[in-house]
Amino acid sequence: MSKMLLRNIIPLINSLRFMVERLTLQSSLGKRFLLDSTFMIDSKSINNELNLIDSVLDILNSNNKGLINKLQIKLMQIRDINGSVNRISRNMVMDDVELFEIKSFALISKEIYDLQKQSEIEIINIPDLSTIISILDPNKSNIPSFYIYDIYSADLAEVRNQIKIEKAKENADQHTLNNLHLKSEAIESSVREDLSKQIKEHITELLLAVNNIAHLDLIIAKAILAKEMSLTKPILSDNNWEYIEMFNPQIQDSLSKQKRQFQPVDINLNNSICFITGANMAGKTVILKTLALCQYLVQFGFFVPSQKAKIAIVNKIMISIGDEQSEEQGLSSFASEMLKINDMVAASQNKERVLILIDELARTTNPVEGRAIVNAVANIFLNNKTTSVITTHYSGLSKQCRKLRVKGLDKEIQPGIINKNNINDYIDYRLVEDEAGDVPHEALRIAQMLGINQNIIDGAKSELNK
């Protein structure tokens, strides 16, 4: 299986994009490192990354928090020298601008190295680039500026001096000057060649520094995001999920702009099928989307939006949420959904370690066959112990399958209080285990509150009473 990169997932998961866009990355190296992050499937690498974030959070909560700010200021000045490093490793000769950039990178890298050393805190090891600095800073000025210094070549110094003398003459000879210029250019070229060779001898440290500085930038940004969004460090588990007060930062953000609050949800899952039922507008889709978000976040090495979280690692997250576009492939929504379900069932039957999330399975077909499909798929997941969540409005769900129901609207509320503007505030988004196989019949009640034409409501009611 080819590596799954964050850059390919961001366009698919809106709430992941929302969070990634809020990372305070300082360098373009860090941005590239972020987008090239791989979906990790071993708990050791995930834990390593989470522990690094934790170590930065510790610093942010200590007297040393100024260090993080200092590091970010340095990271802001870091140049992306990937192109030059590639060229060096292919034995190419650097020009002055590239040598300047490598020198500037090495000096700032050294400053980051020193900052960590002085504070006796090492978040990530940054290799010591003193040798590269001494190659490019022969006058030991410690200033990030560069040219082919006279000190590199006695001949060059001599030619430059001759140019100066010739130009000072009242009737400077253009021919002599041109020859001197050509000569100095030739010497400069050989100096550049030599410098490039010398730097190549230290390419391993340089590459490590590029990688680790980018990583440092990302770790700091992830820690700051965790602090600002109140994310939590998840505990990795073998086969069960347990979220306490899970929330969706993107939806929370848009609600808070309307001066409303997001109601966190507790949910736990195991290696089996779990239905989520509940009235319309009860937030079933949001739960699925947030489960997907959290799973991606942890496997890309982020903290997750939850008060507490225990998460099992999977090899693949398989999602079918209805708002995706399928017209492009010329398929009906039913056909494209069925093809997706087919892949999921195949993964289940192969006993793959996957997390399957399906929103309103088979909702676009007739309820009789729809319910049959739902139960058939659920039974396959049940028998193969596949972790899966299916939301549905259908009744008559398979008895053996676990069911969670969103509590929804309080039955006691008097009519007239709720309307389409405040209905969200009256919904109880908590999940409860539901032993009965029936689903809530609240569609008409909610439609009425939304102010839908009374003829529809009355007509539907008499239809039901037939």
Next chain:
Amino acid sequence: MPFVKDIENYKSLSIIGLEKNTGKTECLNYVLSRLSDSGKTIALTSIGIDGENKDQVKQTHKPEIDVYQGMIFVTSELHYKSRKLVSEILDVSKQSTSLGRLVTAKAITTDKVMISGPANNAGLIDIISNMSNFGVDITIVDGALSRKSLASPTVTEAIILATGAALSSNITQLVFKTKYVYDLIALSETENQTKEILFNIRDGIWAIDNNNNITDLNISSVMMIERVKDRLFEAGNRIYVSGAITDNFLNFLKNQKQIKETEIIVRDFTRIFAQPEVFYSYIKRGGKIKVLQKTKLVAITINPVSPDGYILNSEELKKALEEKLGLPVYDVKKITN
């Protein structure tokens, strides 16, 4: 050392030639040579030409400028590589122009360098403000009056205008054309509140009413003004044009019955590309034009020699211009000797 003392009062200055071969390079070289022993740190850059297509890149032949030891200069990577002098790189921009990234360097020796710069105002403003990090006192910009360039020399505090025989071989014509640019530079600034509202609007044509409410007229250029003539003055008598002002536009406005209440607002004088006759007749009919950004004219230099070899009488030209403009005028050929 005429007018160089004046320059020292400003943090940034651009030098603008009214035509090719009006002596802009001589003027620039003169200014730089005088400033080189002023004890001030000088930086030099240019307005880049936007090189969307290759021909434009080829045409960007920029004359080489004398850069003195210790001066800072900003030029593109391409021109940096072809320099003759020894210089130390201080910074390299992250954004790229059509000629590569912009390199900021300090001259170690004195020699000629081709200077190119950012392609838009934001880039130029960035460079000028960044110069203080290198201890620069005055930034000199090799300016240009070009419809193609998004960068305007008026982002500098002051300007010098270079005019001469290349613009016209007839003194009366030359004075008339130069006076026109002088009048454009003298256009007054709009009031602060309006300025703040309009400053960040870089697209379109907008109407502004007396309470500074702005309305997008939803046309991309003044060429399309006839399309909206029915609703042109409904949203206010002041019209802000983010792009260029043309003859057609002024001719159209001057024939409207609201002409006496009409006020055009442009970013700066370099956006006005109308013929002088059209401009003056718009003004005579009662129309007004104001700018968002005004800049101080420090001096006018003349080059009495035209590229085809015609030579005007320098004294006569100087006197004619000084009388008409009330500003000191200098012959670049004479002051450089």
